Amino acid sequence: MTRIPYRRPEEMTERARELTTERGNLNVYRTLANAEKVYTGWMLAGRDALTSPVLPRRLRELIVLRAAYLMDCAYELGQHNDIARTAGVSGDEIKAITSDSDWTTAGFGPVELAVLQLTTELVTTRGVAPPVLDQVHEALGAEATVEVLMVISRYAGLALMLNALEVDLDETARLPTLPQG
Amino acid sequence: MSRIPLANLEQQPEPIRQWAARRGNLNVFRLIANAPKVFGGWTEMVDELFDSPTFSARMREVIIVRVAHLQESPYELGQHLALARTVGLTEQELDALVGTGDLDAAGFSSTERAAVDVVTELCGTHRLGDDSFAAARAVFGDEALTELLMIVSCYYGLALVLNAADLDVDVAARFQP
Numbered sequence: 001m002t003r004i005p006y007r008r009p010e011e012m013t014e015r016a017r018e019l020t021t022e023r024g025n026l027n028v029y030r031t032l033a034n035a036e037k038v039y040t041g042w043m044l045a046g047r048d049a050l051t052s053p054v055l056p057r058r059l060r061e062l063i064v065l066r067a068a069y070l071m072d073c074a075y076e077l078g079q080h081n082d083i084a085r086t087a088g089v090s091g092d093e094i095k096a097i098t099s100d101s102d103w104t105t106a107g108f109g110p111v112e113l114a115v116l117q118l119t120t121e122l123v124t125t126r127g128v129a130p131p132v133l134d135q136v137h138e139a140l141g142a143e144a145t146v147e148v149l150m151v152i153s154r155y156a157g158l159a160l161m162l163n164a165l166e167v168d169l170d171e172t173a174r175l176p177t178l179p180q181g
Numbered sequence: 182m183s184r185i186p187l188a189n190l191e192q193q194p195e196p197i198r199q200w201a202a203r204r205g206n207l208n209v210f211r212l213i214a215n216a217p218k219v220f221g222g223w224t225e226m227v228d229e230l231f232d233s234p235t236f237s238a239r240m241r242e243v244i245i246v247r248v249a250h251l252q253e254s255p256y257e258l259g260q261h262l263a264l265a266r267t268v269g270l271t272e273q274e275l276d277a278l279v280g281t282g283d284l285d286a287a288g289f290s291s292t293e294r295a296a297v298d299v300v301t302e303l304c305g306t307h308r309l310g311d312d313s314f315a316a317a318r319a320v321f322g323d324e325a326l327t328e329l330l331m332i333v334s335c336y337y338g339l340a341l342v343l344n345a346a347d348l349d350v351d352v353a354a355r356f357q358p
Contacts, residue, residue, distance in 0.1 A: 004323045035327035041229030048222030146216040153338030161330045163308040
């Protein structure tokens with residue numbers, strides 16, 4: 001059970017309420033809204049990440065699932081198991097990403113493999129060998145590489161909050177796909 | 182030498198240029214400015230974290246320096262050890278936060294020590310045990326505890342970006358809180 005009470009929409013500022021509604025009123029948001037002085041900024045950072053067209057949705061979901069698995073975050077895994085499927089990730093691929101090493105032989109292309117390697121090394125060791133980063137940088141360019149790193153950053157950090165507060169997975173509600181900005 | 186080229190802040194859109202200047206024109210901004218579609222939202226998050234009155238500047242630096250140490254981020258440590266000194270942390274306290282001194286003997290208040298304990302357990306195990314959570318909640322309450330987690334989350338994640346890029350610590354420029 002979620003360790004702190006959810007904020008009700010009527011307790012939020014109008015801007016916070018709009019951002020929460022737009023993202024499906026999920027338990028994660030209603031929980032983090034307790035930090036009312038910093039919640040809106042955190043939501044705006046997330047909104048930019050979710051609406052940026054730079055990374056294909058499929059690639060972003062691969063990163064999120066891999067980070068969620070490595071951070072042992074049941075909430076992120078629960079949400080993104082379903083979201084990833086809507087972005088073209090198959091059930092077998094999800095199974096492979098959410099295992100220790102099956103993803104290395106699951107038939108991902110070279111760019112996806114390089115991004116998964118980067119995510120794995122960074123989340124587990126806090127650093128990454130230069131050739132691993134270089135491979136992603138050469139394939140995707142600087143803008144997308146920084147966005148890849150920012151996605152890892154956000155979901156690794158969010159996993160800490162979700163785990164610390166033991167936020168319950170929503171029964172059926174899932175993060176809606178926001179239109180790209 | 183940063184493994185990803187740094188963007189020229191002078192060439193950024195006006196709001197970003199102004200924000201970066203107000204916050205000290207750091208290399209970390211040059212790095213993230215490579216991704217202009219997510220930089221704006223990130224700056225709004227940083228602004229709220231530093232404008233919030235929930236924690237003192239000193240408490241915020243206690244939290245950030247501890248995260249930076251546990252995430253092994255030379256860049257975060259480079260910036261925030263300097264910032265921490267300007268808001269009154271002593272060398273003995275900083276030594277304790279970065280693992281070369283004794284946390285019990287450093288003279289932290291019980292509230293500061295409670296924050297350090299949350300950061301240490303969370304960064305080390307990725308969760309909080311029942312007793313740890315109950316103790317932290319009793320000290321901070323729901324709002325401040327969640328805000329503390331937001332700070333940890335931000336710097337824990339940012340350390341990964343900085344370490345991956347092997348970003349050079351700024352020679353003289355300092356973050357302007």
